[in-house]
Amino acid sequence: MTHASHPITLADIARHLDIAFDGDASRPIRGLATLKEAGPDQVAFLANRAYLKDLASTRAAAVLLHPEHGKNCPVPRLETENPYLGYARISQLFDPLRARDVPGVHDTAVVAEDAVLGEGVVIQANAVIESGVTLGAHVVVGAGSVVGADSSIGDGSRLHANVTVCHGVVIGKRVVLQSGCVIGGDGFGFAHDGAGWHKIAQLGGVVLGDDVEVGSCSSIDRGALGDTLIGCDVKIDSQVQIAHNVTIGDHSALAGCVGIAGSTRVGKHCMLGGGVGLSGHLTICDGVQVTGMSLVTNSILEPGVYSSGTGAMNNTQWRKNAVRFKQLDDIAKRLNKLEKNSRSE
Amino acid sequence: MTHASHPITLADIARHLDIAFDGDASRPIRGLATLKEAGPDQVAFLANRAYLKDLASTRAAAVLLHPEHGKNCPVPRLETENPYLGYARISQLFDPLRARDVPGVHDTAVVAEDAVLGEGVVIQANAVIESGVTLGAHVVVGAGSVVGADSSIGDGSRLHANVTVCHGVVIGKRVVLQSGCVIGGDGFGFAHDGAGWHKIAQLGGVVLGDDVEVGSCSSIDRGALGDTLIGCDVKIDSQVQIAHNVTIGDHSALAGCVGIAGSTRVGKHCMLGGGVGLSGHLTICDGVQVTGMSLVTNSILEPGVYSSGTGAMNNTQWRKNAVRFKQLDDIAKRLNKLEKNSRSE
Amino acid sequence: MTHASHPITLADIARHLDIAFDGDASRPIRGLATLKEAGPDQVAFLANRAYLKDLASTRAAAVLLHPEHGKNCPVPRLETENPYLGYARISQLFDPLRARDVPGVHDTAVVAEDAVLGEGVVIQANAVIESGVTLGAHVVVGAGSVVGADSSIGDGSRLHANVTVCHGVVIGKRVVLQSGCVIGGDGFGFAHDGAGWHKIAQLGGVVLGDDVEVGSCSSIDRGALGDTLIGCDVKIDSQVQIAHNVTIGDHSALAGCVGIAGSTRVGKHCMLGGGVGLSGHLTICDGVQVTGMSLVTNSILEPGVYSSGTGAMNNTQWRKNAVRFKQLDDIAKRLNKLEKNSRSE
Incomplete structure (x- = not known):
């Protein structure tokens, strides 16, 4: 589904982001993908450290990433301070709707x-x-x-x-x-x-x-x-x-x-x-x-x-706790009384 | 946006509500507004005591209000027992959709x-x-x-x-x-x-x-x-x-x-x-x-x-309380035990 | 609303379910209904024991039910291991949309x-x-x-x-x-x-x-x-x-x-x-x-x-309990302290 009706090159992408690029800028790019899934006609991006593990093995045409990760990138790189923002900006180039508007x-x-x-x-x-x-x-x-x-x-x-x-x-x-x-x-x-x-x-x-x-x-x-x-x-x-x-x-x-x-x-x-x-x-x-x-x-x-509410738990445990919610004011009052008794001893 | 495609007068409004009106009934009215925002070609209403403070300074053409507030109204008044209902009824006169139906x-x-x-x-x-x-x-x-x-x-x-x-x-x-x-x-x-x-x-x-x-x-x-x-x-x-x-x-x-x-x-x-x-x-x-x-x-x-549920609170406090919800049955049982021990002492 | 544009007989229904049927299979059926509401031109079903009480008095043309209830059925029966599934399957025969598709x-x-x-x-x-x-x-x-x-x-x-x-x-x-x-x-x-x-x-x-x-x-x-x-x-x-x-x-x-x-x-x-x-x-x-x-x-x-959350209760009681929810961490800590004091006595 990630496609465009006219060929976009790495040069187009670098120009769109106002980024210098020193690889083969004429390579046509079909779309965007994750580091793991990108093929040689797709650009990938690294915007979350959780995916750093996928960088070394990526097959992407180029990777959009923060300069700090540039040295670990096995393919041409597009360096920018905010790679997620960069991804957002170049994603627009590949939106098939735009090309269809007559x-x-x-x-x-x-x-x-x-x-x-x-x-x-x-x-x-x-x-x-x-x-x-x-x-x-x-x-x-x-x-x-x-x-x-x-x-x-x-x-x-x-x-x-x-x-x-x-x-x-x-x-x-x-x-x-x-x-x-x-x-x-x-x-x-x-x-x-x-x-x-x-x-x-x-x-x-x-x-x-x-x-x-x-x-x-x-x-x-x-x-x-x-x-x-x-x-x-x-x-x-x-x-x-x-x-x-x-x-x-x-x-x-x-x-x-x-x-x-x-x-x-x-x-x-x-x-x-x-x-x-x-x-x-x-x-x-x-x-x-x-x-x-x-x-x-x-x-x-x-x-x-x-915030409010409480997260889901196992229904058996939840039933026991939820019924206690209806006794909560009573529980608090009984605790008050115990404390009072305890202090007066 | 509050407009109508044909001129409506104060007389029309009073007649629609079956209310006597003793001001200039021929004045054309452009629409409805709050006491605070109404101009001299708009009718305002007082249906909630919280807005009583705005009555004295209103510039409305007339105000729809309960008779008890009539004496405090600086402009002509449309008195009715249920001003909010009156507002509902006259609002229909200004609905631009109606005029457009062909x-x-x-x-x-x-x-x-x-x-x-x-x-x-x-x-x-x-x-x-x-x-x-x-x-x-x-x-x-x-x-x-x-x-x-x-x-x-x-x-x-x-x-x-x-x-x-x-x-x-x-x-x-x-x-x-x-x-x-x-x-x-x-x-x-x-x-x-x-x-x-x-x-x-x-x-x-x-x-x-x-x-x-x-x-x-x-x-x-x-x-x-x-x-x-x-x-x-x-x-x-x-x-x-x-x-x-x-x-x-x-x-x-x-x-x-x-x-x-x-x-x-x-x-x-x-x-x-x-x-x-x-x-x-x-x-x-x-x-x-x-x-x-x-x-x-x-x-x-x-x-x-x-009712059910609990209202939102600061997330830091909420986290502490929400985790206790999952211990609630345990808390109740421990309280029972303490009470029992306390009584047996 | 339960109707079909072409006559469906009990034979059609039995054949659709691949069930033997020994009543008057040529009877035209107008639709489906509950045991209680079915008339003599409708088929009913018994899929939930809660409705077993309605079986003896049903006026349905036939009843779709589990063999175990067959002997209690006063009208012709369509026996199947999963009556609810049978109901689902025959319901399709009566969908008026299907007949309208040109x-x-x-x-x-x-x-x-x-x-x-x-x-x-x-x-x-x-x-x-x-x-x-x-x-x-x-x-x-x-x-x-x-x-x-x-x-x-x-x-x-x-x-x-x-x-x-x-x-x-x-x-x-x-x-x-x-x-x-x-x-x-x-x-x-x-x-x-x-x-x-x-x-x-x-x-x-x-x-x-x-x-x-x-x-x-x-x-x-x-x-x-x-x-x-x-x-x-x-x-x-x-x-x-x-x-x-x-x-x-x-x-x-x-x-x-x-x-x-x-x-x-x-x-x-x-x-x-x-x-x-x-x-x-x-x-x-x-x-x-x-x-x-x-x-x-x-x-x-x-x-x-x-599961999560708590079920609705009377608002007056709920207010008392909900306010305690905001004290829940405090309640748990105080309980811990009381227990500690109690053990050290």
């Missing part, structure tokens, strides 16, 4: 007459662009995707197939929306009259900053009054739910299955592990990390790492 | 010849209505949505873009289905033959009562034999999973990321917090609330509030 | 000129088949589904409506993909440069073995370099997230809302309960069961049942 509007796409399309826009089969939409230069709208009325999408953004952008959503530049995600569905707002529920029309929108990514099947709800705000360079994995009027600061990353309830504000450079849940109306300051599947019910005002 | 079937929509379409139906671009479908009056089917064979949708319901209603699903009146949701996918049923799995065809359907809402990317599976049953006025948030043959009573509300396993019965007026999981084959009686991310493995037969 | 490509579907379509393929309205795709014999692609460039789908597989298969995905035979699922969205891979994130192009693919099922709105991400690998006969429920480079062994089953982080390897014949979360880079051996909503942060190298 500017134009597919015959079966439906584009409103008043939509404004930037230069080089690609609109694929059966996509729908509703009235009042603005698409920036080189925006790609995948097959079956829908962009709702009055929304705008910035230059260089890509909607994969079957994405839904609802009405009145503002999307920045170079944003990537994976298939099945929904940006701007109604927030969950209802008033109770004592007998049942009355829907509150969700009149706000969603604003995604530049360089945001949203994973497959994730949903970001529109605001009730003001907008739901996702900062620049925020990375959101698959199956994530972001409720109405949430704010997420720049450069934060949310792993799969995270859920954030309404009006919570997450700071910049935060990292939420998979399955983390944040209650509504909280403030999470900059630089907070929450480990997987933790539940956060109070604001966090100090940077650091936060 | 009855008719888009050229690119595919509608089976034998489908029955009620008066004023709106079928948007690239939607698909399969054979045997019945759509009630004023039903809206968004772009890219699919309604499967033999399903029926009641008057006034709205499917946003890219919704999937599978075959043989029955949907009530005024139901709202957000983008990306799937109603009637197969339930998860397989029989094991000792070596592997054999699929059980899911022959039941799904019935959604009147006034149900289903959030973005949520899924409600069809029954194995009988139907999955969602009562009237049930509100379901985004990323929720409801398995086959689940029953949910009228007026219950499920927050984001809830998962309910097969054949569980949830009563009326229940509220499940975000991320709650219910095991299969349980009975949850009327009037039960479960707090966020709790796991329910036994039936609940008394109304009340139920 | 081979051919709908006028509004978009099929690339170079796509290769097997015999009897069904491509429904507004589906999109991109360049380089191969569809095996009798593949069904539902309305609005998209199959990305260079992907292949094996004989007899079915994509329900609004499914997304991204580019370069390999899908086996007899695979079922429920609506709204996404196979091959980008994995969540970014390198940090100290200031922000750089996307790592996800150059691997996804391979689904034969007889896999994927539930509604689930997502399986493509690999970063190598492929994400789902073995044969793996059953995946709705709202599940499988990250890049995960491997799942044959015959494993994942219930709703499971999340598996990157590069984790799950063995064969594993069962993950609803909402289970597995951290990244773990190894889970064959034959592991994990109960609902457990968090697994370490590899599991012994078959067995594993």
